[in-house]
Amino acid sequence: MHAGHGASATPAPWPALTRLCKVIEYFCAAILAADVVVVFVSVILRYFLHSPVDWAEEVARNLMATLVFLGGATVLARRQHVGIEVFRGMLPASWREPAIQLGGWTVAGVSAALLYSSVLLLEDSVNVTTPIGTPQWVSVLPVCVGALFMTVAGIANAISGAKRATWATLAAAIVLCLAVWGWNTFAPEALAIQPWLLLTVAFLASLVMGIPIAFVLALSSLVYFLAEPSLPMIIYSQQVMAGMDHFVLLAIPFFVLAGLIMEANGMSSRLIELLVRMFGRVRGSMNLISILATAFFSGVSGSKLADIAAVGGIVVPAVRRTKQDANETAAVLAASAVMAETIPPCVNLIIMGFVANISIGGLFLAGLVPAAVLAAGLCAMAVAFGRKIDPRLAFPQRMALPKLLGGALIALVMVGMIGKGVTSGIATSTEVSAFAVVYALLAGGIAFRELTPRAIVGLFVRAASMAGGILFIIAAASSVAFALTVQQLPTFLSGTMTTLAHDYGSVAFVLVSALLMVIFGAILEGAPALIIFGPLLTPIAQQVGVNPLHFGTVVVIAMGLGLFAPPFGLGLFATCAMTGTRVEQVARPMIKYLVLLAIMLVVLIFVPAISLWLPRMFNMA
Template sequence: MLILIGSFLALLLLGLPVALSMAVSSLLYITVTGTAPDVILAQRMIAGVESFPLLAVPFFILAGNLMNIAGVTGRIYSFAVALVGWMKGGLAQVNIIGSVIFSGMSGTAIADAAGLGTIEIKAMKDHGYSTEFAVGVTAASATLGPIIPPSLPFVIYGMMANVSIGALFLGGVIPGVIMTLLMMVTVAFFAHKNGWGNDSPFSWRQLGSAALEVTIVMAFPIAVWFMIQAGLSTNVAIGLALAVLMALDWYFDFSAVMALMAPVILIGGMTLGLFTPTEAAVAAVIWSLFLGLVRYRSMTMRTLAKATFDTIETTASVLFIVTAASIFAWLLTVSQAAQILTDAILGITQNKWVFLLLANLLILFVGCFIDTIAAITILVPILLPIVLKLGIDPIHFGLILTLNLMIGLLHPPLGMVLFVLARVAKLSVERTTVAILPWLIPLLLALIAITYIPELTLWLPRTMGVAK
C-alpha cells in the first residue's frame, strides 16, 4: 500500500499529471511486488474503457461543443435576460438561469464556464460589475452543469458503482433547483448590500414572451402524455407534438424554445424508455446538429470540424484518466489497500451521518488535488462498500460525491473551472480564487442539505419508478 499510494502522491507533488501519476505508480507497484505480470497493466487499462456507458462521454462532450458553436449559448443568454434581467443584480441572475438551461445540454462544468462564461463575464463587466464578482457568480453557477442532468460524472459513477445512470440523472433535478435558488438568494443579498438596480428594464412583453416559451416547453411532455393516454403510440405522440412545436417556433420565431427542449427530450426519452442514458447522449448530438444546421443555420463545416476535433482531444484526455484510474483502483483492491482504508474509516465510526460528514471532508480535500473523473474511479472502490454496509443509498451518495468534486473544481491547485475563468476574465489565479470564496457559502449549504436530507435526491427517482 505504501509503494502504491506513496509513489502516487510523490509523483503528484513533482508536478506530473494525475493520469500519469496513477499509471506510473501502478507500474512501479507491479514491478516491485511481482504480484502480476507487466502485461496486466495494459489489459486492465483496456478493460477500464470497454464499457457501453462510457460511450456517453464523447457524445455529451460533442453535444456541448456543438451547442457552443450553434449560437445556442447566445439565445439562452437572451432568453435569461428577458426572464430575470429586470431583477436587482439582473445580469448575475441571468448568469445563474443561463447556466441552469445550458446544464441540461452539456453535462460538464467546464463547457458551461467556457461557453456561457465568456458571454456572461463580458456583459457583466460592460454593465459596471467588478470582474471579480462576475467571475465568482460564473464559477458558482458552472457547478450546476454536472448536477442538473445530463452529467458526465454521473455516467462514470454509475458505471463504477453499478447503479442506474437514469436514476442518477433524475436524482440531480431537485438538488439542482435548490442550488439555483440558493445562488439567486446570494445574488439578491449582494444586490441589496451594494444598492444595485436592474440591468434590463422591466417589460411585460419580454417577460410574457419568456413565460410563453417556458409554458410551451412544459406543455410538450403533458401533451405527449395525454396523446398516449388517448391511445396513440409513443412514437406517434412524440412526432405530432414535435411537429406542432416546430410549427409554432417557425411562426413566432421564439428565441430559445428549441434550445430549452434539449433537457426535456433527454429526460423524457429516458423516462419513457425510448433510449438509455448512453443513447440519450447520441440524441443530444442529433438535436444539437438539428439546431445548428437546420433551425438556426449558424453551423458551418469548418466550425463543425473544429467542434469534432475539440471533442476528440477532450475525450482522449478523459478516457486516458479513466484507463489509468481503473488500474490504480484495481490495485487498491488487490493490494488490500482499499480494505485497510475501509476498516480504518469504520473503526472511527459506524454511524452513517458521522460517516457522511467525514466522507464530505475527504472528498472535498481530494477534489482540490485530483481530477473529477480520476477521483470518482479512485474513491468509489474505497467508499462504496462502506456506503452499502451503512445502508446509504448509492444514488444519494453519488450526488454527494459529485457535488463535492464540483466544489473542488473551484479550488487551486487543480480546479479546472478556476483556470478556465482566470483565462477568460484575464485575472490571476490568486484573484480568481478570492473572487470565488464568497460563493462557497451557498454551495456548502446546498451540500449540507443534500447530504442530510436524502429525499431531496431520492424522491423523484422513486416517484418515476427508476429507484427503490
C-alpha cells in the first residue's frame, strides 16, 4: 500500500500548494464539525422536541460533498491516496520511474476531465433549485473547486520527478491519447476499439502504474464515457457526485471521527493495559490481546485501518519489550481486521447496506455472531502457537486499576449506544454516529480530561482527510458501476450466476460470489469491490433464495479476506506500514491465519443460521 503515486505522506511539492492545502484541511475540518452539529441538532429537534426540520438532510449532504471533493484534493496534494505498488514493483527497474511520472500525468488528466465535466454541470444547474428552494449549483460548486485543486496538485506531483522523464512521459501520454482518438475516429466502425475494452485496459494499465485506487476507477469510467458516443461528458461528473450524495454515507466520517476521538483520549492504552493485566500470563497473550482489542475498537470507529493504528501503536511496542515476534503480531492484527469486518459500525457494512439496499441495522446484527466465531478461532490459534511472557515487561509503568476500568466502561457505553440506536430503529446509523461523536467529545473532555482544544482540531482535520479519501473512492467507484450498467454487465452477470445457482444450488452461488469478492478485494480497495459487485449480486442472491443479510455478511468477510491477503492486499501493506514490519516477513506467519479464516468463511456459507440467528431474534430477518 502506498500514499499516492510513488511517495508516502510527503508534503506537496510547491510551498504555496502546501500552505493552501493546510488552509483547505482546516476548512474541511470546520465543514465536518458543521455537519455533526446539523445532524445532531436535527435529531434533537425531531425526537425530543417533535419539531423536525426539512432542510437538515439536504444541508448535511451538501456539506459532505464539500468535504469529499476538497478533502480528496488535499489527500492527493499530500500523496496520501490509497494505492498499490506491487504491480509496479514487478516492472523492470528502468521502467518504474517513467511509470510513476506517467501515473502522475494520468491523475492530473483525470482531474482536469472531472473539472471540465463539473463546469458543464455547473452551467446546467444555474437555473435549477432543490426541493427546499436552494440553488442546485451550490452542491455542484464544491466538485468544481475540488477538481481544480486536484488538477493543480496532480500537475505539481507529476513534475516533481526527473525533468527528462517528466516531459517524455507527458508527450507519450498525449501521443497515446491522440492515437486512440484518431483510430476510433477514422478507422472503420468494425475495427474501432470498443468502450468496454478501453475501460478494461485503462483499469489494468493504471493498476500496473501504481495510480491511487480512486483514480484507477475514475480513469476507467472516464475512458468509457469518452469512447461511448451516447454518453455526454456532463454525465461523468453527475455520476461521480451521485456516488456520495447520500445521507447514509455521512455515518462513515462520523464513526471515523468518533473512533479517533476515543482513541486519542487514551482509551486504547487503558484497554490494552487492562487486557494485559487480565490475560498477560496466558500462553500467546499478546496476540490474544491484539485480537480482543481489535474486536473492541471495531465497535467504536468503524474503520479497520484506524483500529489497527490504535491497537498496533500500543501492542507492537509492548510485544518488542517482551521479546516477542513483531511479524507474528502484525499477521495477527491483519487477520483480526478480517474478523472485525462485520463488527458494527464497520464502514464496509454501511457501504454494503447502502449499495445493495439491505437494512444496515439488520447487517449490524447479522455480523456479530460470525465475528465472534472468527474471533474464537483466531484466539485458539494464537494460544496454540504462542508462548508465555512476563506481563510486567509489557507495561513497566502501570496505571491505577480504577482508571483502567473506567476507560473500558465508558467505551462499552458508547458501543452499547451505537448498537441499541441502530438495531432498535430509534435512529438511523448516520444519526447514531453523530451522537457517538458528541459522546466521545464529552467523554474525552469530562471523564479523561486528555483532549485539549488544539488536539480536538487536529482530530477533526485528520478525520476529514480520512473521510475525504474513503468517500472519494466511493464516488469514483459509482461512476464505474454506472459504466458497467450501461455495458449491460449486470444482465450478463445475472444470467451467468442465476444459471450457476439453478445448476449447482444456492450454496455454489454464494461460494463463487465469495471467491469473486476475495479476488477483487485484493485487487481493489474494499469499498469499490462492494460498490461494483454488491448491487449486482445481491438481487440474484435473493432470487435464488439466499437471505440478503446472510449474503451481505459473507461478501463483506470475503472482501476483507482479499483486502488483507498477501501479496496484493492493500490492508496488509497498511498493517505492515503501521507496525514497522515488512510484508514478505509477515506473509509467512499469516498464512496459517488466512487458511483458518477461509475455512471458517466456508462454514459460515454452509450454515446461514450463524449469520441469521440474531436478526431473527430481533425480527429483522
